[in-house]
Amino acid sequence: MGVTASRVPGGDGATVVTSQKIREGRVDAYKRWQEKTNHVAERFDGFEGAELYPPDSAEENEWVVVFRFAHVEQLTAWLDSGARRDLMDEARLLFEGAPTQEVLAGGEPAPQEQEVVTAVISHSVLPGKERDFLRWQDKVLKVQEKHPGFRGTELFEPVEGIQDKWVVAFRFDTRDHLDDWLASGDRERLLEEGNQYFSAYHVRKIGSAFSGWFRFGEGDEAGIPSNWKQAMSVVLALYPTVMVLNLTVGKVFNGWGIPGYLSLFISNVLSVSILTWVLMPLVNSALAFWLLPDRARSARTHVAGALVVMLCWAVFLLIFGLTTD
Template identity: 30%
Template sequence: MNATLSNHPPQPGLRRAALSEIEARAPVHPDMVTAVIRHEVRPGAQAAYEQWLQRIVPLSARVPGHRGVNVIRPPAGGHAYTVTLRFDSLPHAEDWLQSEARRELIARVQPLLVQPESVETVSGLEFWCTPPGAGRPLVKPWKQFLVSLSAIYPLTLLVPWLLAPLFARWPALAHPLLSHLLVAGVVVSLMTWVLMPRVTRVLGKWLTR
């Protein structure tokens, strides 16, 4: 069994906790699992949705295992929000995502959304750090951190330098929002399809040891 999950048993009681019980909890500050939540907000409902965010974001910080939240707001004229919640284990993430309190909050925001929310959970960076043919082995977080950092750091220096002539030739691409998006897209693409498959093939035994 995954040792990380066994050290963090789920709390079924939290799933039945009322909204008032969650509000009474003290914030927890203990990144193993990321829940990616996508909401498409109806035109004209953005202000009401922002008010809803102001309530649910602090509440998520009061549940066990919470390690941070990030809200990616849509660009001007857009309506798609992405909220990422980080937890120290999958059971803790599921406790909050499946809780009665959260269901109540989602029911309140549903009229503001074009369609039901999309929720996806990703365990750390294991989608990068799974050696070929190894199934889903337990990769220690510090090893994930070192391998990912050793690949990402040089890319963050090299990719902007390589794209600089492109930004100079087409100034519209040099807008901070667009240039950062292009740099991030190239970095993630290289990590996913070029670097990490080769790195995990070379370091496969070490990663799973």
């Protein structure tokens, strides 16, 4: 697999965007392999997350995977590792042709309070046309800014001695607005002008959504658990948290004579903090087979996950019933 590395001034984060076509009949095997790859990557320093984006249609057949690391050096260590090479050798029969990637070093993350859709476009700029290409990109930006839903753009320059492609990432608030821009007459006219500055380009569309405790990075509402599953999962983490706090911090507060309204406020701050940064990530990981719509496709899985949660409830009730008055 060839690696395209790109860098912008400032910013420490590093993202690798990989696209690959999957052989017919091998999609399930690919998903299992990708999940295995994610688990291996998690063991590397600086790993922040991995997201899988399936194609919009069977005709496109382009699967996009995004890995995020805290620093470009940590991402490079993962890309160059023997563990990753072994995984790529294992998956060769799953792919149609060689996968392609861009590594985006630096840049600003997408705003987490919004749903956004990102397009990543790599350009093979003709020698001696770099300044013309940059002026053309400025013109593209001025036109993009006038289109509905535009949220911003970043330009990643090539790294001398590593690769020669320029990468542009731009965001829109919805897939429809992004598609409208990509199919617009304005962009078509700009591409006709830009063809004299680059020999080839490739477009990858990446969805991204955020939903508080349930941020799985699946790209759209299809990646968010059902409300009833969210409620059951929150109760699973919330009940033991509140009970333990009442039995520990609550007794301390009572002994110190802290007023009830203040004690309750502090306990709420502690419980929400524990849920957000400790317990809910653990619950999400342990119950991903049931919470993630992409995995929980059968009635048996829905029932099994619900039974697991209710069994945990029963265990907590038994424990606290035996240990409290």
